Amino acid sequence: MDDGLRTAPETSATHSHERNPGTELHLDWVEDVRVNKSAVERRCATLPGRRTVKKEWQIAWLLKAITLIDLTTLAGDDTPGNVRRLCAKARQPVRRDLLEGLGVADLPITTGAVCVYHDLVRTAVESLEGTSIPVAAVSTGFPAGLTPLDVRLEEIRRSVADGAKEIDIVIHRANVLTGDWRTLYDEVRAMRAACGAAHMKAILATGELATLRNVAKASMVCMMAGADFIKTSTGKEGVNATLPFSLVMVRAIREYRERTGHVVGYKPAGGIRTAKQALEYMALMKEELGRDYLEPDLFRFGASALLSDIERQLEFHLTGRYSAFNRHPMA
Numbered sequence: 001m002d003d004g005l006r007t008a009p010e011t012s013a014t015h016s017h018e019r020n021p022g023t024e025l026h027l028d029w030v031e032d033v034r035v036n037k038s039a040v041e042r043r044c045a046t047l048p049g050r051r052t053v054k055k056e057w058q059i060a061w062l063l064k065a066i067t068l069i070d071l072t073t074l075a076g077d078d079t080p081g082n083v084r085r086l087c088a089k090a091r092q093p094v095r096r097d098l099l100e101g102l103g104v105a106d107l108p109i110t111t112g113a114v115c116v117y118h119d120l121v122r123t124a125v126e127s128l129e130g131t132s133i134p135v136a137a138v139s140t141g142f143p144a145g146l147t148p149l150d151v152r153l154e155e156i157r158r159s160v161a162d163g164a165k166e167i168d169i170v171i172h173r174a175n176v177l178t179g180d181w182r183t184l185y186d187e188v189r190a191m192r193a194a195c196g197a198a199h200m201k202a203i204l205a206t207g208e209l210a211t212l213r214n215v216a217k218a219s220m221v222c223m224m225a226g227a228d229f230i231k232t233s234t235g236k237e238g239v240n241a242t243l244p245f246s247l248v249m250v251r252a253i254r255e256y257r258e259r260t261g262h263v264v265g266y267k268p269a270g271g272i273r274t275a276k277q278a279l280e281y282m283a284l285m286k287e288e289l290g291r292d293y294l295e296p297d298l299f300r301f302g303a304s305a306l307l308s309d310i311e312r313q314l315e316f317h318l319t320g321r322y323s324a325f326n327r328h329p330m331a
């Protein structure tokens, strides 16, 4: 892989393309979906190791990765205090002395967004005032998605009213497992309408969809229903983001773009904790969808702990030593 990233990281989530308006439900597109599991696994096995970014470019890639993070806290014991600290980290994700040492102190690096439960949306919006960092809210009965539809839609509307610019919805897994594509489509379409100007990420909960083929079909239906992003996981399933799920989903994005001309973003989430993993996902995006997919308007990591490891790796590049994790509190 070449460096691809010699320019400064672009940190604002400006959108260089039209939003995906969705299409009618084309059941034939869903039925046409084929996935060759062993080919997917073979392709994914080439990503770690062989395609690592050259050492001299790693700093640029790691700084870019930071700008792609939806810095997330989704714990039952979240408080306004820990969300305020998280937002301070989103504004200044890397210690000033490290940025100075790396010669990039002039780059306005922030995370891509901050992602919280509804109750903390206002706190996050207030803490991020004066920045262009959007607040994302998880919604629609997150993480199981099993509350009544009118309640799920109201939840979206309230988060938007509180200032969330992005809404991460969860789909009803049973609609996929029973092949009820019409209901899945109708629900996601209604959610997109409830989002209004806020961008909608559709979480598939891939670890609960049984097969890669179901993952591909659900991706296609969510995009037809108008998802701005498709996202793997809530972080709460037994299996969360993986490279095979990601390959299937990014190829569905490619197919949807070929069929409609509409561009949809991608967000792997859950269990992405190391800089090395982040670089593998970035390699996948660049190779499968192109360089545009390394910008925050089309790609995000949903991650609570990734930033700490990236900061440690940056420190290692600078000093040749790793610092303890407790020097990098919060994310």
Ligand SMILES: O=C[C@H](O)COP(=O)(O)O
Binding pocket: 072, 074, 115, 233, 234, 235, 236, 269, 270, 271, 272, 302, 303, 304, 305, 306
């Ligand atoms: O959407 C984000 C995920 O909930 C974060 O999961 P994580 O805590 O495994 O990074």
